[in-house]
Structures are given as structure tokens and as C-alpha cells.
Amino acid sequence: MPRAKTTADVFNAIAEPRRRQIVELLARRGALAVGALVVTLGLPQPAVSKHLGVLRKVGVVAVIKQGKQRVYNLEAEKLKTVHDWVKAFEQLWGHQLDRIKQRAEHRAREQTESSTPLKPRKRQ
Amino acid sequence: MPRAKTTADVFNAIAEPRRRQIVELLARRGALAVGALVVTLGLPQPAVSKHLGVLRKVGVVAVIKQGKQRVYNLEAEKLKTVHDWVKAFEQLWGHQLDRIKQRAEHRAREQTESSTPLKPRKRQ
DNA sequence: TTGACATATTCCCGTATAGGAATACAATAA
């Protein structure tokens, strides 16, 4: 199986730096038409349209027609998925790194059903 | 240019569901040897080793040798990059979605230097 | 040594890209 499609989920969609840039822009400046994004990003228009297509397929942006323009705006809630996922590990960085690592090394002993006897590890 | 390497940055690395699973496991159960991950994930060992290789290259996990085992543990700080990125959009979801959309539509008018005059948009 | 176990690496394959170039489509104006 190859890599998942970029449109498979939000994680894949925002893996591409340009697409993250687009998200940032829409967040900072509100909804923007394709042309505005083209100018700001300095990318060829088809490239921008393609990236927007990916973001749209995963629901991170939405379009509204406005004359001949297509105005894209951010659907930030869709980023909540990612937020919630990383947030779960928030407590693991910051301060008590050492305690975490110790616990980790401790657990490392009861690995693998073959439970290889390992020399005792100085704990706590 | 093809898609960026999965080892290009943390965003690309965690785009793969199995790798997110590995991260979750290491967070929940502390450091684990490859064998333990193989058992828990139900994946062939080479697959697990490859995923760990990617996570290791971007610094999300670290290895320590322990006998013939390789014990991997999470380096959660590396996920902070992602956390910080999405956190910036936190305020955009939640309640006042409508107000945001309104502002967006408002801004949509001063798009594109060609500043196409657009008919006023019914608001509220 | 040899053997057994744990893990990593290599090779193959079908699939999916991102970017560039060219073109198609849509909406409006004249």
C-alpha cells in the first residue's frame, strides 16, 4: 500500500507546508479569494487551486462563489482533531521529563512476553 | 516535485495512522521494545521497525539498547511543534463561529488588488 | 564456534503525489 492520500484526513492534508501556509493566511486575514492567495503566496494559480482542493476535501476550508471569484474561508473546527490528538501529550513535555523517562525505563523491563531478565535498574 | 519525505518533519511523520498509534502506545505505556509493539499492534516486525525509523529520524522517539532489545521511548517535546501550530487556531472554533464568518465575508470584499467591486452582501 | 532470538535492512510493486504547462470552464461585460 502506498502512502495514504493527502485527502485521507486532516493530518495528511496539513503535512504539506504550503497548505499550512494557506491555513495560516486564512486565519490571519479572514476569507480570501484564490487570486489573493496567489499574490500573497507567490505561487502559480493552479498550484494554489490544487492545494485548496485538498484542504476543501478534508473540510478544513469552505468555498463560496462570489461573482467569478471563489472565496475560501477556514473551517477551523476541523483542526480540532489534530489539536485534541497532540494535546493528549501536553503533560509529557515541560517539566517532569525525568520522572517520565524513569517510568519509561522501568516499564521497559516487562516488555515482550519473553520477559528477558534484565539487571535491576536503579529506580526513583 | 513529489510529496515530501515522511521524515521531512513531524507533520509528515505523524500523518501515518500507524505511527500515531505507536506514539499513543508509547505515551500510554511508557517505553517499549519493538517486540512489544509488534504484539500490541499486530503488525509484522519489519513494518514496525520501519515506522519507528521514521519517528526516530524526526526525533519523536529515541532508542536505547537493552541487551538484544531496542527500547523506544517517546520524545514528546517534538510534538510541541504541532501543538503550537494548531493551538494558534484554537480561538477560531468553539462558539462565535458566526461572528468569525461574518468578519471573513466582510474581508472578502477587499480581496485581490484588482479590487473588483462586489455587490454588498446581506449580513447577519 | 554454533544456535537462537530480536531487530534492521533490502528489494519489489502499485499507488499517489507536487509542480509545471497547457487547457478547460465559469461569470461577467461590451
Add this chain to the structure above:
DNA sequence: TTATTGTATTCCTATACGGGAATATGTCAA
């Protein structure tokens, strides 16, 4: 209609994947 502007789509190519199978490497014990 035709022309023009704004955007999307198609075709191309080089690159990179993830999984499977097979094999290599490493570490310890006998």
C-alpha cells in the same frame, strides 16, 4: 456573440511511499 478575467482541471514526470518477503545484522548463551 466575443473578449476578458478568475479559477479549476488535465496531462506529464520524477520521486517517495507502505506493505510483503526475504535476508542481513546484532547480541547473547551454550
